[in-house]
Amino acid sequence: MKKRTVLLAIVGTLMAASAMAKDVTLLNASYDPTRELYKDVNQAFAAQWKAQHGDTVTIQMSHGGSGKQARSVVDGLPADVVTLALAYDVDAVADHGLLAKDWQKRLPDNASPYTSTIVFLVRKGNPKGIKDWPDLLKPGVKVITPNPKTSGGARWNFLAAWGYALKQPGGNEVKARAFVRDLYRQVPVLDTGARGATNTFAQRGIGDVLLAWENEALLSQRELGKDGFQIVLPSISILAEPPVAIVDKNVDQHGTREVADAYLKFLYSPQGQELEAKHFYRPRSAEVARKYAAQFPKVNTFTIDELGGWRQAQAKFFADGAIFDQIGPGN
């Protein structure tokens, strides 16, 4: 009898304590290269939230290929927010009724607090003399890029190459198709994710050039030594806008809408923008961009809208039986 009273007292105290402290937990389902970024962002946001509201917020992370992460959220991964590689993957989640279809209009700048672009990472001294897209087709040049079926970064890579070919004098769809077909003939390994491809190129030493997110290229330079690799900016590339969104159904179930909303807005705040620039994402804020101008040289870019937007691009290039399948191995 006495034992039970003590036990009850302990349970009661624990419950009371947790009710007072108001601990909030958020789950952020993100893509591969953002691991380091969100480690810092989460810490800074938790500190700010604690200072403003007195509550402790813990942000849990799940990382993986962008398409795979979208699929997991659809299958029930209880993510409060998704921060993915491209808008189509958030659309896929919206199509299953987990968030409003107009999600991209709920936050500024197409709901992308930061941008990036696609660059070339080559080995020190650029032994194969790679300066622009056509150099990738030279005989003997091995190109590393992940599989566009599973990786968001890989889809940006594909579209950057396509856009380059299309925008050349006399460029058209037939020429663009031939260009990407020849490009993918130079690819010895198709990893499933951007980080896997970086490891293949940098750690395992396979290939002459890695098509990579600019943020991923800069990060691997820092992590794996500046002397090993150098970045080459092509004459034209694509403006990659990784979007962020609240998963309405999940935040309503968890009662976390307010803090999830504040979390995403934090990404647009001066402090958030500064952290993003520090982690090699191009900030939207002009002021922070000026501060990091040396890190982000001017690149000539085009946007996904010039290729008809993500839904159209997905259907045309990456759906089953679409252009990527048609030009793939054996065709």
Add this chain to the structure above:
Amino acid sequence: MNTMTAQRQAGWTRRMGHGVIVVLASAFLGLFLLLPLAAVFVEAFRQGVQAYVASIGQPEALTAIRLTLLVAVIAVPLNLVFGVAAAWAMTRFAFRGKALLGAFIDLPFSVSPVISGLVYVLLFGAQGWFGPWLSGHGVKIIFAVPGLVLATIFITLPFVARELIPLMQAQGSEEEEAARVLGANGWQMFFRVTLPNIRWALLYGVLLCNARAMGEFGAVSVVSGHIRGLTTTMPLEVEMRYNEYDYVGAFAIASLLAMLALVTLAVKTFLEWRYSDEIAAHAPGGH
């Protein structure tokens, strides 16, 4: 004289042949087993013992270890009970569909682990057969611990049964029948006759089952959702750290898994050596 030389030469050729085979087998083992194993430990200690200890002591690593142990503690006993029951049914009873049961026990061996994980997503995922009902009642299976346990049970299901079936088949049921005739009830017969007869095979099955339960990657990866510190087991943590350029951390945790394998092997070898007489007595045809 001539014949002796010829004989000596033939012996020498034979010894040469033996030598070549031994060298080949050892080189093969060294290349495919020992070298990677050594590489794991070399990489783990590349930055010294302190870095090794520090990366294993990180909270995420500790939760991964705890979760791995928890999953094994649930999955292994369940498969022990199932394995004994299945082996019993397969070797002591004649029933319709026996061959089918045998085939089903082997299913997890022949199905890709990724598929093993996916079937649970198809059953219990939000879009799956039972998903809407489960989420309506606040039950979480996929992307939570129950999903990890289910996938692990599925993957490790055959280990115990597959160890027991050939042994129990060879031993036959005479001793058990004798016990029943002498008045033992079912439980007495099982614990005093059957269990002592199969204990070494059972122990070996459990060891293998446990090693696989802790080391499984594919199926667990599909149902985990990779929530750091919540649903990541040790093999998943290894992949995660590798992807984060934390090579020392990745190999440090991998070295723990490698040590688990080595301990399994050592325990098995020790048991075989210590109880070799008993094992011989209970082995098929040892009566």
